[in-house]
Amino acid sequence: MPKNSKIVDVKPAAKKTAAVKAPKAAAKKVAKPAKAAAPKKVAVEFVADCPLATTVSVAGSFNDWAVDKNMLKKNKKTGLWAAKISLVPGDYEYKFVCDGKNWDEGENKIKHV
Numbered sequence: 001m002p003k004n005s006k007i008v009d010v011k012p013a014a015k016k017t018a019a020v021k022a023p024k025a026a027a028k029k030v031a032k033p034a035k036a037a038a039p040k041k042v043a044v045e046f047v048a049d050c051p052l053a054t055t056v057s058v059a060g061s062f063n064d065w066a067v068d069k070n071m072l073k074k075n076k077k078t079g080l081w082a083a084k085i086s087l088v089p090g091d092y093e094y095k096f097v098c099d100g101k102n103w104d105e106g107e108n109k110i111k112h113v
Contacts, residue, residue, distance in 0.1 A: 041086040042113050046094070048072060048081045053098035056081040060094025060111075067097045089113045 046058045056072040062085070063069045072081035081096075093108040 039088045043084045044087050044113050045084050048096040050098045051079055057097045058094050059097050060092050062087055062092045087113050
């Protein structure tokens with residue numbers, strides 16, 4: 001060995017161990033609940049006998065009691081006013097309104113659909 005040489009104790013380098021990653025689990029797709037089919041609407045006929053009226057409408061819980069949303073048409077042969085309105089099955093309160101201001105007197109009528 002040469003005079004100027006130094007003995008160096010060489011230890012094998014510790015192997016770096018990489019953290020072992022667990023394989024990613026496949027993302028589970030969460031099934032969305034099936035949309036419930038909307039209830040089918042049913043055509044409901046409203047008929048009013050208002051012989052002196054120039055306009056007739058039906059206001060009720062199905063149209064936020066709006067006087068001008070559901071207008072009835074007068075049958076010239078019978079003199080009755082009528083309209084068909086599509087509603088989801090249920091119970092609805094209503095009143096007829098003649099000439100935009102004259103409401104049926106008394107309790108609300110109830111239509112079971």
